[in-house]
Amino acid sequence: MRIRFRALVAVVVLVVSSVCAAPGYAGNEADVTYYRDVLPIIQDNCQGCHRPEGLNLGGVVAPMSFMSYQETRPWARSIARKVEAHEMPPWYASEPKGVFSNERGLTDGEIATLVNWVNAGAPAGDEADAPPPAQFVEETSGGWSVGTPDFVFQLDEPYFVDDDIYDLNISFFKTLTEADLPDDVWVRGWEFKTGAGSVAHHMCGFYRAPSPDDKPIEEVAAEEGAAGTGQSLGCIAEGAEGTMLPDGFGVPLEAGSTITYNMHYHKEPGEGSGVWTQPEIGFFVEERPVTHRVVTDSIGNTAFEIPPDVTNYRVGASRTLDQDTYVLTYWPHAHLRAKASRYTAVYPDGQEELLLDVPHYDQGWQETYKLKEPKLLPQGTRIDVSFWFDNSPERAARYDFRSEDSPGHGPRTDDEMALGFIGWAVEIDDSAPATGGGN
């Protein structure tokens, strides 16, 4: 009798607590509606990708739009599954948490709201409860993701990616005229547009200050590849977000500089598959004083060979900082066989800190991890970057490569890479080397 009574009390408490749930908190299935409870979560966490022209991460674009109830409703079951499994919104770094400005994720409460809504039959509710539509910067900036650039440099001539092209890595150059850029400036942000839609696998940008003794840039590019053509501005896939640096951080762009647009095109060859392309880079000028100069660099290994049929082959690279350095971004870059990546700092006193752990690397999701606050790594710190590769027949079947091959570093999709890109900054000091952080 006593036991039964307790059970009854528990039931009563449960009922009371769900009745008391405040509007907006979706503790009770019957109470959750799309317009009031679900739409705000989808606006903040999903629509950035799930809309026409949404964000692209290394060629992966959300295949469906969640801009309206009508668009979202058919995906309700799948939404519940994906959020419960923590597969959506996508985020691949297991560590560290809370330090990246672009970190994605839902709280347990938000996941419960979405799941309860789906279990309740995904009701629309009253449209009058809906929040105002989300605003996207691109709508007012001409398609740029971080605002309207102060100036945009488009390649002078369009380029035709021929019908028979499967994989093409090619660099184009533009030397800035006085009309393009009359004076030296500091820039605090930039964004690329590949101008090539889905045939652009990725695009990298570089800038080289004018110098009378420099070899012609075409010659440098032929000998050393695009990475020899100056300071890197990083690489992106079509539609990826632009870069905006923190206050006081900038990149010097000198009048007369030459911009390199390094393009990697990848498509199915065939009659009618050719595409006209014309890449652009937009820059945002920094008018306020700049105290730290930013360099995008990579800690990479280009001298490896992954044996056939291995499942956990590690490729590593290290750099020891020759001066105090602020780290801003990490972008682990590898291809189809890469299954994990990690960046670690080893401080001068031997202490180690995990800077970035991506335990399930997927080359389809090229994420740049952006620190909220620049992180100071003192002189003498060693940064270790590792990639782990799986060249097994199982992975080969899933990702469409040949596990019999022994790929090394190379630009084609069928080659591999193990490049730990890193954006860092040093305090401006005339004696600082132009290449920034490391040696």
Ligand code: HEC
């Ligand atoms: C960073 C971009 C991005 C964000 C943010 C994002 N998604 Fe996605 N989503 C994708 C992409 C890309 C795919 C396609 C996945 C693929 O092709 O592997 C996808 C696929 C899906 C699918 C379809 C899975 C299937 O069954 O095929 C669902 C459902 C989904 N997302 C739900 C969500 C929800 C809910 C949110 C917000 C809580 C969200 N996504 C946030 C990019 C995103």
